[in-house]
Amino acid sequence: MSNPIIQPENLVYDKSAVLTDNVMHYCPGCSHGTVHRIVAEVIEEMGLQDQTIGVAPVGCAVFIYNYINVDFAESAHGRAPAIATAIKRLNPDKLVFTYQGDGDLAAIGTAETIHACNRGENIAIIFINNGIYGMTGGQMAPTTLLGMKSSTCPTGREPHLNGYPLKITDMLALTEGTCYVTRQSVHTPSSVKKTKRAIRKAFDNSLQGKGTSVVEVVSTCNSGWKMTPVEANRWMEENMFPFYPLGDLKDR
């Protein structure tokens, strides 16, 4: 290398070794990749690669176990919090987390999610809210904004026909069993740092047995939204954040 700065002793940032070298199957610019990357960083920083069990969803993140090199179980669609309940109860010393999309967590898995949170299971739930069913072709999700287009509401979501978008994270904050509920994003360097701190806190809570932690990451699905990755980030700031405001909903 001709550039003298590029020397091992000057390295200040690199992906975590807990993130495998497999190229992720996600579309260019997909928020799933960024969240995978920082989950791996947090696990490495905590030194818990051998002490972590993740539960994978159905949705675009179905292959998360190929990318984050810890033990994983694959759950049926929406059932990750139920699987995680059993895993954590049988292995109380392990760090146990689920990783779920909004279709998985807020539609087919509503019951499992709410009841795991209400029971206060000592798990961390990472919730990727991109307002759409990404994997299956961009159908409307419970989280789809009013007026937002999807393949099943091509002219935009209408409340008379399609009902209202669901702020499920606000509902989860109301359950007695949750100790930490927060809504974050990963579209800028500072938001990535904040989400990393939030995931760290959620993981610490799982280990300390404080109850259920929920980290919602307001995300983009640029393919489903039919935008470039950079446009999708901007659209998210302008349209998703007013309805899904960032910040802690609960911390105790």
Place this chain on the structure above:
Amino acid sequence: MAKIKGAIVVDTARCKGCDICVTSCPFDVLRMSREVNEKGYTYSYMLNPDNCTGCASCGLVCPDGCIKVYKLKV
């Protein structure tokens, strides 16, 4: 006064050309290539390497973990 110099290395085979690092760099260092990698994606490179401070903004936002960041006080 000590000056801080930075540099990045992009894993061009892993990069998907999403452009997010380019728009997140505060010092206008990065651009997308005209060439494509094996998968057909353009990739990020340092157009203005002298501007790089090693701030790691690009590495923090990259969805695919493609960027190594180096920093040196000179």
